[in-house]
Amino acid sequence: MHGYLHIDHAKMVFDTKKGKFTALSDINLDVKQGEFITLIGHSGCGKSTLLNLVAGLNDPSDGVLLLSDKEIKGPGPERAVVFQNHSLLPWLTCFGNVYLAVERVFGAKEPKARLKERTEAALDMVGLTHALHQRPNEISGGMKQRVGIARALAMEPKVLLLDEPFGALDALTRAGLQDELMRIVEETHATTLMVTHDVDEAVLLSDRIVMMTNGPAATIGDILEVGLPRPRDRLKLAENPGYHHLRGQVLEFLYQKQLRKAA
Amino acid sequence: MSAVTFNESSLKDIMNSPDTTPLPDAATSAPRPAFFPPSGPAFSAAVGKLLRAALPPLLGMALFVLLWQIVSASGGEHGLPGPAKTWESAKLLFADPFYDNGPNDKGIGWNILASLNRVGMGFGLAALVGIPAGFMIGRFQFLSGMVAPIVSLLRPVSPLAWLPIGLYVFKETEPASLWVIFISSIWPIILNTAAGVSRVPQDYLNVARVLNLSEWKIFTRILFPSVLPHLMTGIRLSMGVAWLVIVAAEMLTGGTGIGFWVWDEWNNLNVEHILIAIFIVGIIGLLLEQVLVLIANRFNYE
Ligand SMILES: Nc1ncnc2c1ncn2[C@@H]1O[C@H](COP(=O)(O)OP(=O)(O)OP(=O)(O)O)[C@@H](O)[C@H]1O
Ligand SMILES: [Mg+2]
Numbered sequence: 001m002h003g004y005l006h007i008d009h010a011k012m013v014f015d016t017k018k019g020k021f022t023a024l025s026d027i028n029l030d031v032k033q034g035e036f037i038t039l040i041g042h043s044g045c046g047k048s049t050l051l052n053l054v055a056g057l058n059d060p061s062d063g064v065l066l067l068s069d070k071e072i073k074g075p076g077p078e079r080a081v082v083f084q085n086h087s088l089l090p091w092l093t094c095f096g097n098v099y100l101a102v103e104r105v106f107g108a109k110e111p112k113a114r115l116k117e118r119t120e121a122a123l124d125m126v127g128l129t130h131a132l133h134q135r136p137n138e139i140s141g142g143m144k145q146r147v148g149i150a151r152a153l154a155m156e157p158k159v160l161l162l163d164e165p166f167g168a169l170d171a172l173t174r175a176g177l178q179d180e181l182m183r184i185v186e187e188t189h190a191t192t193l194m195v196t197h198d199v200d201e202a203v204l205l206s207d208r209i210v211m212m213t214n215g216p217a218a219t220i221g222d223i224l225e226v227g228l229p230r231p232r233d234r235l236k237l238a239e240n241p242g243y244h245h246l247r248g249q250v251l252e253f254l255y256q257k258q259l260r261k262a263a
Numbered sequence: 264m265s266a267v268t269f270n271e272s273s274l275k276d277i278m279n280s281p282d283t284t285p286l287p288d289a290a291t292s293a294p295r296p297a298f299f300p301p302s303g304p305a306f307s308a309a310v311g312k313l314l315r316a317a318l319p320p321l322l323g324m325a326l327f328v329l330l331w332q333i334v335s336a337s338g339g340e341h342g343l344p345g346p347a348k349t350w351e352s353a354k355l356l357f358a359d360p361f362y363d364n365g366p367n368d369k370g371i372g373w374n375i376l377a378s379l380n381r382v383g384m385g386f387g388l389a390a391l392v393g394i395p396a397g398f399m400i401g402r403f404q405f406l407s408g409m410v411a412p413i414v415s416l417l418r419p420v421s422p423l424a425w426l427p428i429g430l431y432v433f434k435e436t437e438p439a440s441l442w443v444i445f446i447s448s449i450w451p452i453i454l455n456t457a458a459g460v461s462r463v464p465q466d467y468l469n470v471a472r473v474l475n476l477s478e479w480k481i482f483t484r485i486l487f488p489s490v491l492p493h494l495m496t497g498i499r500l501s502m503g504v505a506w507l508v509i510v511a512a513e514m515l516t517g518g519t520g521i522g523f524w525v526w527d528e529w530n531n532l533n534v535e536h537i538l539i540a541i542f543i544v545g546i547i548g549l550l551l552e553q554v555l556v557l558i559a560n561r562f563n564y565e
Contacts, residue, residue, distance in 0.1 A: 057469055075473045087466040090564035091488040100484060104474045137564055 002066070003030030004191055005054065005159065010063035012049050023049045025217040027063070029210065034189040038202040040250065041212030041221075042258060047195040048084055050212075051161050054193060055081050067159065077105050080157035082165045084195075086148040088136040094143075095132045098122050098151045105155045122154035123147070125180060127173075141168040149177065153184060160185070162194040166201065175234065178204060182232065199250045203243060204234060211253045221257065224249055344535045352535035353542075367527070369519060375543065377519035378509050385444025386505040390498065393449045397456025397497070398486070407457065414450065422447035422508040426515060436516035443512045444505045451500035459493025460486060488562075495559035502555060506548045 002008075012024040023046045031037055039047045052058045053065055056075035065072040067079075075081075080101075088097050099119045106115055123132060126146035136144055145168050152160060165181075166174045182205060185192050196202050202209045206226050213221040226246055228237065237243045328346050335345040344352070360372030400407045425446045429439030467489060471481045513522025521540060528536035 055473060057472060075469075076475050077473065079473070081469075081473050083466065083469070085466060087470050089467060089470065089485065089488070091562075092484070100476075100480075101474055104476060104480075135564065 004033040004035075004068055005029070005031040005193075006064075006066040006069075007054075008064045008066070010050075010053060010060045010065060012046070012053065012058065013061040022217045023215055024053075024219065026219050029220065029223075031191060031193070033191055036185060036192045036205055036207045037194070037210055038206040038208075039193065039195045039210050039212060040197070040199070040202050040254070041218065042214055042254065043197075045212045045215045046218040047212060048163055051081070051163050051193060051195055054159070055079055055161050057081075077101070077155055078157055079159040079161060080152035080155045082145075082148045082152045082160075082162040084163035084167070086136075086141075086144040088144055088147055088151075090136050093133045093135055094123060094128060094139070094147045094150075095119055097136070097147055098154050101151045102154050118154055122150040125153065125184075126150045126177065142170065142173060145169060146173075146177070149181075156188060157190060160190045160192045160194075162192065164195050164197065167197070174201075179234075181205065182230075186231070199247055199254070202250060203228075203246045204232060204237065209246075209250060211250065214258055222253055224253075344538060349535045349538050353539050356536065356539060366518070371521075371524065371543070374519055374521050374524045375547065378513065378521040379547070381440055381513075381520065382444060382502075382505045382509050385441040385509075386448050386502055388441070388445045389449040389501060389505075390452055392445075393452030393497070393501070394456055394494065397453045397494075398460055398490070400453065401457035401460025401490075402486075407461075414453065417446075418450045418454075422504070423511055423515070426512060436518060440509070440512040440516050444508055447508050448501035448505040451504065452494075452497040455493045455497030455500070456490060459490035459497075462493070463489045488564075491562045492559065495555065495562060499552065499555045499559065502551055503548065506544075506551060510544055 007027050007029040010024060010027040011022070014021045014023055027050060029037075039050060041047055049058065053060055054067075054072065056072050056079065088094075089100070092100065099115065102115050102118045102122070106118065110118075120129070120132070123129060126149055128143060128146055128150065131139055131143060136147070139147075145165060149162075149165050152162070166177055169177065178201060184190075194205065203226060209224040209226060210220055211222045211224065212218050224246060228240065228242060228246075331343075332345050335343040356371055360370045360375075362370040363373065396410075400410050422443055425443050426439060429442035430436065433439050433442065463486060467485050471485050476484070509520065510522035510525065513520035514526045517523050517526070521544060525537055525540045528534075528540065
């Protein structure tokens, strides 16, 4: 018996002009339903690649990925992705971008008015009601990322895959969206995999932090269990000694164990 | 005097600008008080900007007319008609552009319309066939491999080489000239559309894959809008080719059209009219191009 999401000896080899490049090797991970996992590691180690494997956008060169005991074969709307580069369609408005996803997931069983409501609610949640009818090239980078988040959340996915979703946001918006994400995930019980570079974010949000070694042939270096009670409050956590201990452990992994290897 | 120094400085600006854009962009680096009412220094700055933009083309045109005058004057009695004489002739010609004295003597307006009509039909057919073909070739690697040798073989063929085939198959000049326009303007549409389809960014296709969109939705929401700018480039190039080809084709097929008219005036030895025809062809080509550029800009999302 294994977890809801089961990754077994996954390996990813890319064919490049200079020959084969092994990005990931021997990835083993079991994720429980409703669990919040963050992936952390240095740039270029293969976090996006691992997320793409779970999304089904890439097939593993070796090993197997199972979601509720079924092999992951290609992508699907039950696994929503917030892409690292937001990937909005430039010819659609913010509304249009989210609506495309809502229509795909709920269009068969709900009337148009309800789809419209869902779309507006999703954009409202990320604070973009005022930008409904603007095109991606007319809004800031942070706003684009928020549209990307709204698009994924509006699909009410079973698995939520986020690739540095808050990367281009200022600290304030970032904090607001982190709280929002915690609330939504608690409500929907979505199983979440999120890539981040931010240690505080990782500790605040996750049940477990998956720390990856540097590539090539990156693998999971260590997994940190975050036992902090929920619901979590960023202000109270700041006074929690456990929080600082966890933070220290992640930092140590990233900046002592891994950096030395890279050097 | 002031105009000369002005021009020198603008030339220097162009030379110094790192990317040497063809338009004098120096105005952006100079302080530009945009919100003041047009008076005093702001007003003269605005006038200066206008001058700077208008001066080079005006100067170029003036030089062109001057050269023309010199060439025509140096030819003596049998030289080319000069600008003034051509202008007078043009005024006469356009005084009554839509007269109709039987099949071989129609006003210039009718001839222009006949040519535009042919270009529109031949080019429209090319678009009708070329756009879907381009999409198919871009989407399916196998098809692309099949078509590639045919395209590379046929594309370099001179448009007029197709005319005898058209005449032989259709037995009439009208469909033959449409055929020539069709076959010579279809390649840019096919090639640009296909290139656009194969260059749709992977990110957009990933969105389609995650959402698991239907083929139809992928086409209308992702493929088509993404290819549109390339498609417009193809259409622009192909329209240019069609307009180039029509004049030559009409010279050979006769009847009506600006090309036929040129040939007819050559037989009448009316050189002014030939010069006028060259201007007409140039101006209409320019207008067509500009209209298509305007439409293309409408679909530019970057
Ligand atoms: N399609 C591909 N073809 C070839 N190599 C690839 C491809 N995608 C990723 N790689 C390589 O795999 C490695 C991991 O890339 P990946 O994008 O997963 O890194 P990352 O951890 O997400 O980095 P970042 O934090 O900067 O986003 C990199 O060395 C990258 O060059
Ligand atoms: Mg990445």
